[in-house]
Amino acid sequence: MAIRERLSGNEAMAVAMRQINPDVVAAFPITPSTEIPQYFSQFVSNGEVDTEFVAVESEHSAMSACIGAAAAGARAMTATSANGLALMWEMLYIAASSRLPITMSCVNRALSGPINIHNDHSDSMGARDSGWIQLYSENNQEAYDNLLQALRIGEHEDVMLPVMVCQDGFITSHAVENIELLEDDKVKGFVGEYEPDHYMMNPKEPIGVGPLDLPAYYFEHKRQQAEAIKRSKKVIMDVAKEYEKLTGRSYGYFEEYKLNDAEIAIVIINSTAGTAKTVVDKLRDNGIKAGLLKIRVFRPFPAEEITAALKNVKAIAVMDKAESFSAVGGPLFTEIKAALYGVADGINIINYIYGLGGRDVRSDDIELVYNALLEIQKTGKTGETYRYVGVRE
């Protein structure tokens, strides 16, 4: 029997970490993810976990400590947001290229400036090319489920890559909602022990990690790393299947909501997907064939599968809660458009930048987007593709 609880998104992450009982947690506080190490350090003080909690002096050090710990053979975890993630930057790349399966709770927050502590996706979207696997979560339940699966994905011998589990700062991190938790022993059974084949603290096999990699070898290592993230696609699905057996909750690369016969659809990430689902329900009640695709796995990007899911839609709006300052649209838009190119041409596709810096996203905002899609479907004219919703004109 699952445990019926009510927790904020941050509490859910801390509880998952308690159940996982990692070897090392190194973290530095930053809003809105601060509560995760805060709650977790209480578990450490209470003796509820065996974890070595490293209270570092910066996020750069937090990621460095995780890298050292993971190289030594430990299961290492951390949590951060926005500017903290930015301060980890070079170490994010080193974690991924050293093939160290570190797990991070990324509580999405706008990356300054002007300084802002509220939610958008500019932090993790900026880190999309760092080599980390990225899982996104609509609510506290998905964040919890994703974190438990993240370990199994990253630590799989075919993958060996770090994973970040993202959720929306404040909107879900600080909202108390219902959640179903697994029992501690079931989590323990599911995540198992981390037993890397090679690790630095193994006295029988002293190894060297992170050597200088000159032009004669570097390219081969990058090619191999790219192969690992390709292989993670299968592992992500295998782990999801196993998790579904345990919990009854089903996960894929993305969630399709009333998308099967949809003529208009939006593609969206994290908590606003929930708000958008209520709008889809309302439109469906009025006979409008609206649907939604919510991205769970952004890295690796499931291009083929997304194309297959969207190929019969007439008009699509891709929703980006991050600017990329490309002057043509947000990061998700670019990916979706590239995925469709040459495979599902002829679909009218537009981009909306929304909710930056915690601007509340109302059902009305989403309705406006669907109405724009209806207009495009009617006229066949896409018009401006790079659009905004919720900003004062």
Place this chain on the structure above:
Amino acid sequence: MANLVEIRWHGRGGQGTKTAALLLADAAFSTGKYIQGFPEYGPERMGAPITAYNRISDERIKIHSNIYEPDYVVVVDETLLATIDVTAGLKENGAIIVNTDKTPEQVTKYLKGYKGKVCTVDARKISEDTLGKYFPNTPMLGAVVKVSGVMDEKEFLEDAKGSFAHKFATKPEVIEGNIKAIERAMQEVHGI
């Protein structure tokens, strides 16, 4: 969405408004409901106006925006009536509950023509009588449960005892006072 009740709280930083919203969520959760309890984070300073929200439903709640058309509004500090449009979007078949020693009729004139039910409760007096200090949030919690009927009053009281026992584990002497504050607010709320 089936039986979705949306509540918006207005208070000032330091008055326990966020805590009250979380306690209400806790109580509704214990009666088997799906809940959301979340504050809107602003400048986070003592005295600054703050808003907190509750959604209570029989089904999992998908929406993740603030609440613009609440069924109930709770005003924890009556001085906010002058500066904040507390009834904005408030449903006419809902109610507003204000912490004040005034009558509902006296408060109505500050409510910009709101036509729905206006309830008042003197949370200051109740709090000072039962707790010896001004903590308006627990009396307001009692009042909103009474006015909204989102859960059974007896069930709520039982659950509140459990929640307080947990929350005030280090100062059990305040548990009884808080329960009394809730009970009195339920009895003394006007305008139902």
Place this chain on the structure above:
Amino acid sequence: MRNRPSVKRMTPDISWKDITPGGTIYDAGNAEDFKTGDWRAMKPVWIVEKCTQCMLCPPVCPDTSIPVKDSKRLDYDYDHCKGCGVCVEICPFDAIDFVKEGE
């Protein structure tokens, strides 16, 4: 990731499929496999007759190229000596000559 390829196999013609993940080096003490003797422009030459076996030179060699056996130094390991000349500088007895490589 389960195989343990030796660094000896990490030659410049290795494919991405066979290279070790992240460049991890699985065999410690592999410096011996990497012959640096051909980096040498100058070459130390041990003059046995002048040497008093004072043992000042072996510990200062950065490449461990002065082998020691039974508390006595032996002739240079020219496979690894890079010709830095530190041993020449430290010798109090002019027992190490320093000549151009190839002479």
